[in-house]
Amino acid sequence: MKKHDQNIILKTENLSIGYKSKNDVSIIASNINITLQQGELVGLVGANGIGKSTLLKTLTKVHPPVKGNVFINEIPIEKQTNLELAKTLSLVLTEKLISKNLSVFELVALGRQPYTNWIGNLTAEDVLIVNQALEQTHIEDIKHKKCFELSDGQLQKAMIARALAQDTDLIILDEPTTHLDMYHKAYILKLLKKLAKETNKTILFSSHEIDLAIQLCDSVIVMTPNHVEIDQPCNLITSGAFEKLFPKDLIAFDEKTGSFKIKK
Amino acid sequence: MTNQNSYRLPFLVTSILLIICFLINISLGSVYIPLKSVLNTLTGGLATQDSWHYIVINYRLPKAITAVLVGSGLGISGLLMQTLFRNPLAGPFVLGISSGASLGVAIVILGSGLFGAVFSTFLISKWSIVIAASLGSFLVLIAVLLTSLKVRDTMAILIIGLMFASITASIVSVLSYFGSAEQLQQYIFWGFGSLGNLSWNELLILSIIYTVGLLVSIRSIKALNTLLLGENYAKSLGLNIKKSRLVIIISTSLLAGTITAFAGPIAFIGLAIPHLTRQIFNTSNHEILLPAVFLFGSIIMLICDSISQVPNSDLTLPINAITALVGAPVIIWLLVRKRKMIF
Structure with missing residues (x-):
């Protein structure tokens, strides 16, 4: 750029x-x-x-x-x-999720809410964007896991994927x-750096x-x-x-x- | 959200189970009627005996339909309240609906002495109780809502609802203290709840309001799913929190309010059915949960009603005693077996 x-x-x-x-x-x-x-x-x-x-x-x-x-x-x-x-504008907050019984895919798919119809059904395009967000944050392999099964680092990646799926500037x-070990602190920030460059979003x-x-x-x-x-x-x-x-x-x-x- | 196809089989099985429970419920009762006659009557034919035909059409069928409406309606209201208040202990009556209804009925039954003996027989008719219950729950609900408009925190609404319930309960205690033994018995009998007293006309009114409430609840599925993330995330996803909260509360009031007016304060179902459904379907997606709660609520209510009839006897037990007696062990068993609560 x-x-x-x-x-x-x-x-x-x-x-x-x-x-x-x-x-x-x-x-x-x-x-x-x-x-x-x-x-x-x-x-x-x-x-x-x-x-x-x-x-x-x-x-x-x-x-x-x-x-x-x-x-x-x-x-x-x-x-x-x-x-x-x-x-x-999408957010990743420090507050905890209310329901940890959502699967990672469901969680990330909720990022599509501003675009979906009255009942929240995903179109083929929505699914594509969700999968892309999972791929960009390297969590495709855990997409069927429930949120309560995740480590803090994985959950944070899922929350970032959710924000990506919201497709905002x-x-x-x-x-x-916070709550992450030294390795995962660096990992998450490096991931943000990569996402800013790849997706041209402001983070x-x-x-x-x-x-x-x-x-x-x-x-x-x-x-x-x-x-x-x-x-x-x-x-x-x-x-x-x-x-x-x-x-x-x-x-x-x-x-x-x-x-x-x-x-x- | 996802994987809706994998729920097709459980839905099919549960639906079939519902139909079976519905038929069993109609065939059981104090008078023995063979299943064949029941089926004949239901499909528009004639039963072997006229009295059987009359019993099925005017007594058992409306009662079974009431059971379906009550079980599903209370289950769905409970689900809405648990998600809105992000509290697994919430139920359809946290907003003061049943306490309001009991206050209305208590004033009519226990306070009838105040209106004089002439009016008392007129006042304690079926309709006056329905109207008193509706008015009572409506007024208490409005009071809770007006107070809750002043607070921003959804949790505060829960506490305000509980406080109003305590106020009405104490008024009812005062009324009971001055009531006669006969009046007290009548009031307590109303509190047991009952599915069998509805005529076709009453059932029609119940089902119209029920349908409106149900449609409103279906309309809030997306908002409910968004609320699973918490209110701040929901807001950042473009959800109008205040409006969604109001819509969810209106839906609950319509469902739980009319049901309480016609069938009395049926306890336990509204709290337990959503938990039962989450344990069995293992999902938090309301697009799945809502129809599943509808099915399980209906099934459990039909089973409870069949048991309360005490088959082949004249005895009828209070439905409120049966719901918890049957439901609570099921919930405990599910929690022990899965070792964790799904919410």
């Missing part, structure tokens, strides 16, 4: 996120201006409680912004219905690597795996108490953005390796 024919998928304009109640506004972060291009893998990093989840909720219309706008495909999200949004994942994920994000992402959004910035990982390293992430008493960012080290 050359830079000049890339399209902007998601854009925020002077976005402030936070919580509004009747007589009180608490702003978590303000003046957020980010743009995500087509086919990009973008990581969102920040300390616990900094507002990563609130930002993702605001970007996905789960939570209203305090100020400013979010545009997906140049249309403000508040002007899009749930169904319209479902065709441009943008996939947003909330901490897709945004929040994560605490800063070193992996630096190695894999096209751009990284760094959330610190005063500032939210987005740039390519190497630029962020030179500008010292990662050093501002955490209090300086315990760990320090090592620019050479791109990871945090414990202070001795």
Whole structure:
């Protein structure tokens, strides 16, 4: 992909996120201006409680912004219905499935819901797309297994396949690597990288795996108490953005390796 | 969603089982009628004796049809509520339908002393009980719904329903405390539930409302399947949660409400049938579960009714006692055998 024919998928304009109640506004972060291009893998990093989840909720219309706008495909999200949004944006959340008795195929097929008829029957095309999503996430061999039989890593792959089957320009994942071992953390993020390139979808994920994000992402959004910035990982390293992430008493960012080290 | 063909055989077997249970139910009763006469009557011919013809057409056939409507209707309402509230303990009455109905009936039967002796005989007719039950369940349901509009969490609706049930139960206790022994007995008899008291006219009204409720439930199959992922995922798949929730609740109210009005508060079936069906069909797909619950609900209700008749005797046991007596061991056996609950 050359830079000049890339399209902007998601854009925020002077976005402030936070919580509004009747007589009180608490702003978590303000003046957020980010743009995500087509086919990009973008990581969102920040300390616990900094507002990563609130930002993702605001970007996905789960939570209203305090100020400013979010545009997906140049249309403000508040002007899009749930169904319209479902065709441009899919999610992988941290919450558990209600019914683990679904087979992997059934789970992934539920991603086709925005396109199916009133009773939810799959057309031949739907089945093709579902199988393609299973193939892209390497889980064809377990497609008849029930979700309760899966390991955490397999289940996460199935959830990603479900989001792929939804066939959206943008996939947003909330901490897709929690509960996974080191190998599977790398595996899932590498898979996301591959999917972004192969399918030309924009993939945004929040994560605490800063070193992996630096190695894999096209751009990284760094959330610190005063500032939210987005740039390519190497630029962020030179500008010292990662050093501002955490209090300086315990760990320090090592620019050479791109990871945090414990202070001795 | 998938693999619908592999369910063809179980569906065929269950359907045949339903027809057999239906015929057995009609042939059993306090008067012995040979199966041949029953079949003759059902196919439009004449039975060997006029009285047999009369019994089958005006008593046993409506009762068997009622059993099918009650079993399937309550089973489906239970399924809808369990999925909506993502709670395996939910049943058709979590929204206060049966407590509302019992309040209405309690006011008519136990409170009839308040209206004076002249009206009491008029008030305690069949229709007044049906109307009181419908009004009661409707009002309590509306109260639950209005309160639940104020809350965003689906779980809170469940608690609100339970609270309203407690309120009505305490009002019923107060009424019972002041009621006479005769009135109390009458009220308790209503609480046992009954399938056999419906005339063809009443059955017609029941089946019309039942059909509307059933169609609405079929219309929500897709929403129910989406809800299996949880509400946040369902929303991200374009589902209008509030609207779907309302449609599912309306369907349940129509089904469980009318059934309770005509047959009394039939316990257990609504909770147990969905579990039984999930254990046997091993799926969570509502496109399979809904028709399967329909079949199993009807079959279990027909069997329970046949048992409550105590074949070849004049004795009729309360249907509410039989449903749990037959149903509970089946569920326990299935859970022990498979060692895990499917939900």
